[in-house]
Amino acid sequence: MTEIDLIDGLTDEVRYALRDFRLRSSKENLIPINVYTQNLPLKKERGDERQFPYVLICFDEEHMEAKTSPMSVNVYFVIGIIDKEEDKQGYRDVLQIANLIYQHIFRKGIIAKAFRPSYPFKIMLQQDDIHPYYIGGIESVWELHVIEEEDKLI
Numbered sequence: 001m002t003e004i005d006l007i008d009g010l011t012d013e014v015r016y017a018l019r020d021f022r023l024r025s026s027k028e029n030l031i032p033i034n035v036y037t038q039n040l041p042l043k044k045e046r047g048d049e050r051q052f053p054y055v056l057i058c059f060d061e062e063h064m065e066a067k068t069s070p071m072s073v074n075v076y077f078v079i080g081i082i083d084k085e086e087d088k089q090g091y092r093d094v095l096q097i098a099n100l101i102y103q104h105i106f107r108k109g110i111i112a113k114a115f116r117p118s119y120p121f122k123i124m125l126q127q128d129d130i131h132p133y134y135i136g137g138i139e140s141v142w143e144l145h146v147i148e149e150e151d152k153l154i
Helices: 002-017 090-108
Strands: 020-023 031-032 034-037 053-061 072-083 122-124 133-144
Touching: 002 020, 002 034, 002 053, 002 072, 002 090, 072 090, 090 122
Parallel strands: 034 053
Antiparallel strands: 020 031, 053 072, 072 133, 122 133
16 A cells, blocks of 8 residues: 555545535535645636635655554645635634544544554644635644565575
8 A cells, every 4th residue: 555545545535524514615605625635726717716615635755763663654634715704714614624534534543444543633724814715734644554575584
């Protein structure tokens, strides 16, 4: 199993976790959350906001501390929404999306038949005021068992 398997598995799980969740688009229609991997799609024109609301799932890095320790794969999620309401409470939707993802992942336990969520697992919000855009994120660590040598006698 590879980091691509993890990203694909997380994409499926995030879509499932958010399957009933809807937010208003910039045109005030109720729409599902878009799920993308690694990069947002290109905008067609200036002011194109069709990618919103979204969850972007991105590979960050992977490392192994010792030969017998599990491989750690770091993945981050970026959550972006548009909320044009004057009360500026869009951060609540971002946190709700993050918590739905978090709860689903830890309930599920193993993703793509090989990856187990580990710690630290962090949820954060962008602190700058960029109303009507609200951005948040999740930092996550995943464990993958090490591939063992086939012939240890060499």
